[in-house]
Amino acid sequence: MEIALSSQLQMQAAVAPPRKRHRRSRKSIVPGFGLTMGFTVAWLSLIVLIPLSALFLRAAGLGWSEFLAVGFSERAIAAYRISFATAFAAAALNGVFGLLTAWVFVRYEFPGKRVLNAMVDLPFALPTAVAGIALTALYSPNGWIGRFLEPLGIKVAYTPVGITIALIFIGLPFIVRSVEPVLADVRVDVEDAALSLGARPLQVFVRVILPAILPALLTGFALALARGIGEYGSVIFIAGNMPFKSEIAPLLIVTELEQYEYGAATAIATVLLLASFAMLLLINGIQVWTRKRMDP
Amino acid sequence: MTPRLPHQSRGLQLTLILCALVFIGFFLLLPLVAVFAEALAKGFGTYTAALVDPDALSAIELTLLVAAISVPLNVVFGLCAAWAIAKFDFRGKSVLCTLIDLPFSVSPVVAGLVYVLLFGAQGWFGPWLIDHGVRIIFAVPGIILATILVTFPFVARELIPLMEEQGRTDEEAALALGASGFRTFLRVTLPNIKWGLLYGVLLCNARAMGEFGAVSVVSGHLRGLTNTMPLHVEILYNEYNFAAAFAVASLLALLALVTLVLKTSLEWKFGYSHGSTR
Numbered sequence: 001m002e003i004a005l006s007s008q009l010q011m012q013a014a015v016a017p018p019r020k021r022h023r024r025s026r027k028s029i030v031p032g033f034g035l036t037m038g039f040t041v042a043w044l045s046l047i048v049l050i051p052l053s054a055l056f057l058r059a060a061g062l063g064w065s066e067f068l069a070v071g072f073s074e075r076a077i078a079a080y081r082i083s084f085a086t087a088f089a090a091a092a093l094n095g096v097f098g099l100l101t102a103w104v105f106v107r108y109e110f111p112g113k114r115v116l117n118a119m120v121d122l123p124f125a126l127p128t129a130v131a132g133i134a135l136t137a138l139y140s141p142n143g144w145i146g147r148f149l150e151p152l153g154i155k156v157a158y159t160p161v162g163i164t165i166a167l168i169f170i171g172l173p174f175i176v177r178s179v180e181p182v183l184a185d186v187r188v189d190v191e192d193a194a195l196s197l198g199a200r201p202l203q204v205f206v207r208v209i210l211p212a213i214l215p216a217l218l219t220g221f222a223l224a225l226a227r228g229i230g231e232y233g234s235v236i237f238i239a240g241n242m243p244f245k246s247e248i249a250p251l252l253i254v255t256e257l258e259q260y261e262y263g264a265a266t267a268i269a270t271v272l273l274l275a276s277f278a279m280l281l282l283i284n285g286i287q288v289w290t291r292k293r294m295d296p
Numbered sequence: 297m298t299p300r301l302p303h304q305s306r307g308l309q310l311t312l313i314l315c316a317l318v319f320i321g322f323f324l325l326l327p328l329v330a331v332f333a334e335a336l337a338k339g340f341g342t343y344t345a346a347l348v349d350p351d352a353l354s355a356i357e358l359t360l361l362v363a364a365i366s367v368p369l370n371v372v373f374g375l376c377a378a379w380a381i382a383k384f385d386f387r388g389k390s391v392l393c394t395l396i397d398l399p400f401s402v403s404p405v406v407a408g409l410v411y412v413l414l415f416g417a418q419g420w421f422g423p424w425l426i427d428h429g430v431r432i433i434f435a436v437p438g439i440i441l442a443t444i445l446v447t448f449p450f451v452a453r454e455l456i457p458l459m460e461e462q463g464r465t466d467e468e469a470a471l472a473l474g475a476s477g478f479r480t481f482l483r484v485t486l487p488n489i490k491w492g493l494l495y496g497v498l499l500c501n502a503r504a505m506g507e508f509g510a511v512s513v514v515s516g517h518l519r520g521l522t523n524t525m526p527l528h529v530e531i532l533y534n535e536y537n538f539a540a541a542f543a544v545a546s547l548l549a550l551l552a553l554v555t556l557v558l559k560t561s562l563e564w565k566f567g568y569s570h571g572s573t574r
Contacts, residue, residue, distance in 0.1 A: 028384060030467050031477035036380040040392070043373050047445055048398055051410035054420065058413050097319045104316040108309055116317075118560040122324050124499075125552035125559075127506025129526040130545040133533050134327035137334050137542075144330065145322075169323055230403025233508035233526070237533065250405040254513060257409065262418050269406045276401040280394070 052273070059270040062263050071267030075243055076252060080271065083249040086160050087228030090167030091175075091221050097168075098175025099217060105176075106183045120176050123169050128233025135166050136237045158240025163248065166234040171224030178220030182213050215290035219283055226279035230272060331549045335542035346532075346540035347547070354520045355528035355544070358436070362511075362524060363504040366443045370500050371493070374451025378489075379481075382459035383467065393456065399448040407445045408513025411438055434516030439524065442510040447500045454496030455489060462488055491566050495559065502555040506548055 059067060070076070104110075105117050123131065139146045139156040149156055156162045186209055194204045232250040240246045247255075249272055256265040336343055346352060377396060381389060399407065413419050415432040425432060432438045466488065470480040486493075508526040515522045517531065525548055532541035 028464060028468070029471050030383050030464050030480075031471075032379060032481075033384045036376040037384075037386075040373065040377040040380050043376075044392075044395060047441070048395065048448060051414055051445070052398070052402070054414050055406070055410050097316075100312060101316045101319065104313050108313055110313050114564075116320055118556055119320065119324050121556055121559070122328065122552065125502050125506075125555045126328070127508060127526050127545075127548045127552070129508040129529050130331060130506070130548045130552075131327060133529065133541060133545060134330045134334075137330045137538075138326060144326070165323075169327065172323060226401050230401075230406070232403065232405050232512075250403050250509065253405050253409060257412065257513065260418075262413070265409060266413065269403075269409050272403050273406055276403065280398075280401050284394075 055266060055269055055273060058262075058266045062267060066263060067267050067270075070261070070264040071271055073264070075247075076249070076264070076268055076271075078244045079247050079249040079252040079268075082160055082163065082245075082247065083229050084275075086163040086248070087167055087225050087231075090164045090171050090228050091224040093164070094168055094171045094175045094224050095217060095221050098172055098220065099179055099213075101172070102176045102179040102183055106180060120173050123171075123173050128170070128231070129237075131169055132166060132234040132237035135162075135169060135234065139165060139238060157238050158242075158246060160246055162238040162240070163235050163246060166238050167224075167228040167231060170231055170234055171228055174223040174227065175217070175220035178216045178223065179213055182216040183209075186212050215286055215293075218286050222279055222283045222286065226276055226283075229275055229279070328549060328553075331542055331545050334538060335546040337542075338539040342539050343543045343546075346537075346543035349540070351519050351523065352528060352540075352544055355523045355525045356547070358439070358523065359505050359525040361436070362440055362443050363501055365440050366447060366504050367497060367501050369444055370447055370451045371497060373448075374455050374493075374496060377452040378455035378459045379485075381456050382462075383464045396452050396456075397449050399445055402446075404446055404507065404509025405513055408442045408510040411441050411445075411514055433514050434518065435522060438514035439511050439522060442514045443504050443507050446507050446510045447503050450500035450503065451493070451496035454492050454499070458489055458492040459485075491562060495562055498555055498559055498562075502551060505551060 059071075062070070101120065105113065136143070136157055138144045139149075139162055141147065141150045141155070141157065143157070146157055154161075156165060191204050191208055194208050195201075199207065230250060232248075232254075235248055236251055239248060239251070241251055249268060253265045253268050253272075256262075256268065377392075381392065412433055414421055415425060415438065416422050417426065417433070419433070422433075432441070466484050467480050470484045471477070475483070505524075506526055507524075508530070511524055512527055512530070515524070515527055517523060517527060519531070523531065525544055529541050529545045529548070532538075532544065
């Protein structure tokens with residue numbers, strides 16, 4: 001990574017809080033709108049919008065039947081399935097362990113907490129290739145952890161389990177950093193009220209705390225899922241990359257490209273890009289839903 | 297921090313803390329330890345030899361060059377975008393913000409591919425570029441372009457919420473007192489946003505130096521020419537030269553650690569809280 005330290009999280013900042021719009025009736029005397037706006041739009045178009053539309057135009061140039069044939073070949077469908085299934089499994093496991101981690105950080109005190117909390121951003125800061133070879137060193141059959149799993153008949157490296165482990169590493173900060181601030185805002189007096197009315201601790205968690213943090217948890221889940229579907233560097237070393245078994249969709253794009261199959265690479269990339277747009281819409285949807293729920 | 301809740305038994309607390317520690321230990325700390333342990337597995341001599349290898353040195357040089365070009369460009373863009381978005385009201389602001397965030401949700405491989413489709417030999421501008429002897433794909437310009445695309449939102453996303461929160465009254469006061477627009481930016485706006493800007497630069501730089509997927513697609517993996525550090529790690533690893541691969545990887549891991557330390561000290565010392573966690 002891919003560091004984005006927390007930056008990838010900021011996707012959510014753009015849409016998260018209900019924005020306070022300061023309506024100003026008078027015209028601003030601050031200069032530079034034309035210059036900065038012009039440069040912003042021009043640079044955005046040059047670097048992001050035009051290249052991405054080039055992808056769609058190339059895909060459209062393939063024609064519908066060709067697009068379906070190469071974009072949804074058996075091998076491509078298998079790759080999508082592996083990418084989506086492992087990303088989903090990793091995001092779900094992170095949902096549990098990320099919530100646990102955030103809970104422990106927010107609610108309890110223990111030595112070394114601040115340092116460990118800072119370490120949660122490591123997957124954002126560590127380049128993906130480094131994470132990939134490090135995880136492979138741990139989980140390969142003669143690796144630090146793999147050698148203990150091997151006799152038990154558990155194969156991690158070079159299977160979808162290995163892919164999931166890499167995606168758990170990559171996705172963890174998304175969940176923790178989404179949930180942490182919301183969990184810190186849950187008011188303890190509401191919990192005390194529930195307890196004094198006779199609720200059991202588990203009931204308090206399920207009925208009081210969980211509803212409050214659910215939108216943040218879902219946002220983190222969606223961010224981790226989106227990231228996992230497109231992830232490449234950390235996965236390819238541990239995946240084994242066997243077609244139909246452990247080949248992820250981004251790797252298939254690279255493979256097709258190396259064989260000069262530009263049509264297939266374009267079609268698969270278009271499917272992935274559409275999937276990330278769908279995830280973006282989903283995340284926006286969660287935010288809108290939260291806002292409506294907060295002030296009906 | 298909230299005090300301990302009365303209803304939670306000490307045992308439950310300890311169990312939860314232990315579970316979280318084991319999880320963090322296995323998934324975050326162990327991989328980091330593994331990088332340094334594997335790098336030094338064959339002794340310190342092998343380690344330093346891998347780092348002073350000419351191919352490794354040119355990879356380090358290229359990585360620094362790519363960051364030195366793409367990070368300042370992103371700073372200029374981030375400042376412009378944040379100025380336009382935070383200081384003015386206009387229609388379509390949220391659409392613009394979403395478009396700026398777009399690269400975060402695009403797979404790095406797709407980010408690299410779009411430039412191959414534009415500038416590669418089979419691309420739209422490919423034949424024209426070949427006629428004029430300009431190489432973008434499988435050359436340094438392609439690597440820089442791909443890096444700019446994947447790091448595109450970092451600085452802007454850090455600055456926009458910060459500058460929106462600060463409003464524009466300070467600037468208006470300076471302007472009313474007769475300062476020029478540029479002077480107002482330098483003396484009023486910049487001091488207000490310096491920690492946020494530094495934070496954004498830090499994140500942007502780490503990603504720029506560590507980017508793998510996008511760069512891998514456009515680089516062509518020419519040793520000594522178009523190999524960045526992450527790509528060099530991959531080549532060494534695929535050649536089963538594990539100690540050397542982890543040696544170069546350990547430099548990148550150090551970069552990650554330095555980034556984390558600086559980022560955390562910014563958060564602790566200046567109370568600067570990240571845009572998303574605000």
